[in-house]
Amino acid sequence: MSTPDVQRVDSATGTLADWNAAGLLAAADLHITDRLVRMCGESVSDDARLGAALAVRAVRLGSTCLALDRIGELAAGEDTAEIEMPSPGDLLDALAASPLVAGSDAGPLCPLVVRDSVDGPLVYLQKYFRQEQTIREILDRRSRTAPSVDTAALREAIAAVYSSPDDGALQKLAAAVAATRWTTVLAGGPGTGKTYTVARILAVLDRLQGPGLRIGLCAPTGRAAAQLQASVEAESTLPVTAHAVTLHSLLGWRPGSNPRYGRGRTLPHDVIVVDETSMLSMTAMSRLLDAVRPDARVVFVGDPHQLASVEAGAVLADLVERTDVPATAETDGSPTTPTQAFDAVGLDPAAEDLDPDDVARMADGVITLRRQFRFGGGISQVAAAVNAGDPDAVLELVTSPEIGDVELVAPDDLDGVAGDILSWGRGLRTAARRGDAAGALDALDSHRVLCAHREGSWGVRGWTTRITDWLGTTEAEHMGWYVGQPILVTANDRQTSTFNGDTGVVIAGPDTEPQRANRPDSSDAVRVAFRRGGEVRLLHPTQLADVVSVHAMTIHRSQGSQFDQVTVVLPPAGSELLTRELLYTAITRARSRVRIVGTADVLTAAVNRRVQRASGLRSTLSAI
Numbered sequence: 112m113s114t115p116d117v118q119r120v121d122s123a124t125g126t127l128a129d130w131n132a133a134g135l136l137a138a139a140d141l142h143i144t145d146r147l148v149r150m151c152g153e154s155v156s157d158d159a160r161l162g163a164a165l166a167v168r169a170v171r172l173g174s175t176c177l178a179l180d181r182i183g184e185l186a187a188g189e190d191t192a193e194i195e196m197p198s199p200g201d202l203l204d205a206l207a208a209s210p211l212v213a214g215s216d217a218g219p220l221c222p223l224v225v226r227d228s229v230d231g232p233l234v235y236l237q238k239y240f241r242q243e244q245t246i247r248e249i250l251d252r253r254s255r256t257a258p259s260v261d262t263a264a265l266r267e268a269i270a271a272v273y274s275s276p277d278d279g280a281l282q283k284l285a286a287a288v289a290a291t292r293w294t295t296v297l298a299g300g301p302g303t304g305k306t307y308t309v310a311r312i313l314a315v316l317d318r319l320q321g322p323g324l325r326i327g328l329c330a331p332t333g334r335a336a337a338q339l340q341a342s343v344e345a346e347s348t349l350p351v352t353a354h355a356v357t358l359h360s361l362l363g364w365r366p367g368s369n370p371r372y373g374r375g376r377t378l379p380h381d382v383i384v385v386d387e388t389s390m391l392s393m394t395a396m397s398r399l400l401d402a403v404r405p406d407a408r409v410v411f412v413g414d415p416h417q418l419a420s421v422e423a424g425a426v427l428a429d430l431v432e433r434t435d436v437p438a439t440a441e442t443d444g445s446p447t448t449p450t451q452a453f454d455a456v457g458l459d460p461a462a463e464d465l466d467p468d469d470v471a472r473m474a475d476g477v478i479t480l481r482r483q484f485r486f487g488g489g490i491s492q493v494a495a496a497v498n499a500g501d502p503d504a505v506l507e508l509v510t511s512p513e514i515g516d517v518e519l520v521a522p523d524d525l526d527g528v529a530g531d532i533l534s535w536g537r538g539l540r541t542a543a544r545r546g547d548a549a550g551a552l553d554a555l556d557s558h559r560v561l562c563a564h565r566e567g568s569w570g571v572r573g574w575t576t577r578i579t580d581w582l583g584t585t586e587a588e589h590m591g592w593y594v595g596q597p598i599l600v601t602a603n604d605r606q607t608s609t610f611n612g613d614t615g616v617v618i619a620g621p622d623t624e625p626q627r628a629n630r631p632d633s634s635d636a637v638r639v640a641f642r643r644g645g646e647v648r649l650l651h652p653t654q655l656a657d658v659v660s661v662h663a664m665t666i667h668r669s670q671g672s673q674f675d676q677v678t679v680v681l682p683p684a685g686s687e688l689l690t691r692e693l694l695y696t697a698i699t700r701a702r703s704r705v706r707i708v709g710t711a712d713v714l715t716a717a718v719n720r721r722v723q724r725a726s727g728l729r730s731t732l733s734a735i
């Protein structure tokens with residue numbers, strides 16, 4: 112599929128110029144390819160140059176490499192009819208023979224690497240190949256040995272920590288796996304009890320190790336870290352001494368410099384929990400693994416079906432799907448097999464209704480939680496059908512009268528949405544005028560409109576205009592602060608502990624007279640309410656530098672948030688953003704109800720289209 116609005120490079124010639132003109136290669140792809148070719152110091156054939164440019168393009172679009180066997184998918188659009196598309200075999204031969212891969216006397220550097228995989232030949236930029244190798248080597252090394260754990264002590268700790276009758280087998284097994292492996296992946300959709308389980312894993316490890324367990328809690332963004340802190344505190348069975356930080360801060364990694372912690376100086380923690388791992392780039396993952404002590408446990412937590420990092424890599428999905436994890440070779444009798452894990456939690460595998468694949472993956476340190484604790488049946492069923500890539504099942508569910516919590520509405524049938532927005536706005540204003548911060552925040556999160564795009568009539572901009580028109584927001588309100596105004600923070604601010612993506616609401620301040628609550632004289636009379644975990648905070652508007660009104664937000668930005676009701680606005684057919692992962696992420700933001708605005712055709716297209724991030728991490732690579 113072509114990339115819209117790629118910049119034309121007038122100076123380009125040959126094959127790359129044609130691909131640029133057809134919108135398949137961006138200006139940046141051409142410029143970087145030029146640099147790579149110059150590094151070689153020798154001439155490079157047109158086909159090899161194209162292979163290099165496509166590898167650069169692949170990274171720009173989130174893959175860690177170019178899967179040569181899939182290049183045919185690129186020429187699917189009408190505007191690519193004129194493009195001459197070499198076969199994967201021709202490109203591979205041209206690359207293998209070129210100084211870009213083979214090196215040359217003039218320039219010994221080989222900026223590209225080619226490897227064979229179960230997905231056919233993969234072409235890497237050297238940097239990403241090295242990062243992927245680092246991840247693979249460290250994870251493999253960590254899999255070959257296991258922590259020394261006394262089975263009886265583990266059984267006792269798990270029995271003591273998991274005391275609720277609702278504790279599921281997989282939640283308990285997660286603790287057995289995390290105690291007996293250096294690396295654990297705890298996967299699951301929203302509300303499947305991941306944080307609850309993390310808190311219990313930490314309690315089990317604390318019991319096994321005794322006082323002084325050094326815990327590192329981190330997440331890819333400031334907001335995700337703050338949420339992790341709040342939810343671990345809420346779920347914890349112990350006083351939480353660790354303070355959740357961003358991965359960058361954990362590693363002491365400032366923009367433009369190398370991290371303070373790395374191979375030569377490892378992190379002091381005994382256990383590191385990484386939340387929202389789906390948002391982690393491959394670069395960040397390789398830096399983290401480089402910095403972890405070989406005898407520290409790491410627990411990666413997240414939902415592999417969600418949208419991946421904005422940078423290259425889909426590491427969580429790769430870890431969950433890896434097929435070549437080496438078996439643990441060196442143990443001192445510690446329980447490392449799935450059978451031993453069942454024994455440690457006092458369960459009989461035959462009596463548990465678990466997917467055999469899930470049990471098999473436990474041997475590789477992967478636990479996938481499946482029971483839904485938070486939202487209703489319809490949302491779970493639709494989310495599962497979306498993940499399974501079954502558009503017929505999705506359509507049947509969203510149009511079924513039996514399923515009350517998910518519905519599809521036509522883009523020209525917005526009366527129901529308008530009614531919901533009006534009651535949302537009324538609830539927000541009523542609580543805000545009363546100065547009721549908790550009530551206003553509840554009202555704020557009772558409904559959210561989510562769009563794929565920022566711009567356009569189906570994007571955040573178009574829907575913001577539509578919603579403010581419905582609500583009758585005045586010109587004066589548009590210009591300044593007003594009571595009942597929904598607010599989005601757009602940059603991290605340590606001083607106020609507000610993070611990019613936080614939302615709040617403007618409420619009447621303590622000195623506002625009730626009769627003036629609708630129109631306070633100045634920003635002095637109002638406060639902005641925010642919530643983190645169960646705690647409500649009030650800030651003065653002057654404390655907030657980077658904020659905008661929020662009546663609708665992008666699905667990307669909504670990651671990590673939950674709302675009672677969600678209206679998902681699908682983009683028009685053909686949008687680059689329309690994917691299964693986007694739809695799944697949007698639907699699973701809702702606790703109780705989802706309305707999808709779009710046509711059956713667009714919904715089908717979304718379910719059918721996966722974010723295809725090529726990567727070699729899922730299986731063994733070999734030389735071509």
Ligand SMILES: Nc1ncnc2c1ncn2[C@@H]1O[C@H](COP(=O)(O)OP(=O)(O)OP(=O)(O)O)[C@@H](O)[C@H]1O
Pocket residue numbers: 275277278279282299300301302303304305306307308342346484485
């Ligand atoms: N075994 C359990 N017994 C009782 N309540 C549970 C159990 N597991 C989870 N819960 C509750 O279910 C809710 C969702 O759990 P939790 O927040 O841990 O899910 P999550 O997978 O981390 O969700 P998200 O990804 O959205 O953060 C919480 O209120 C939690 O207390």
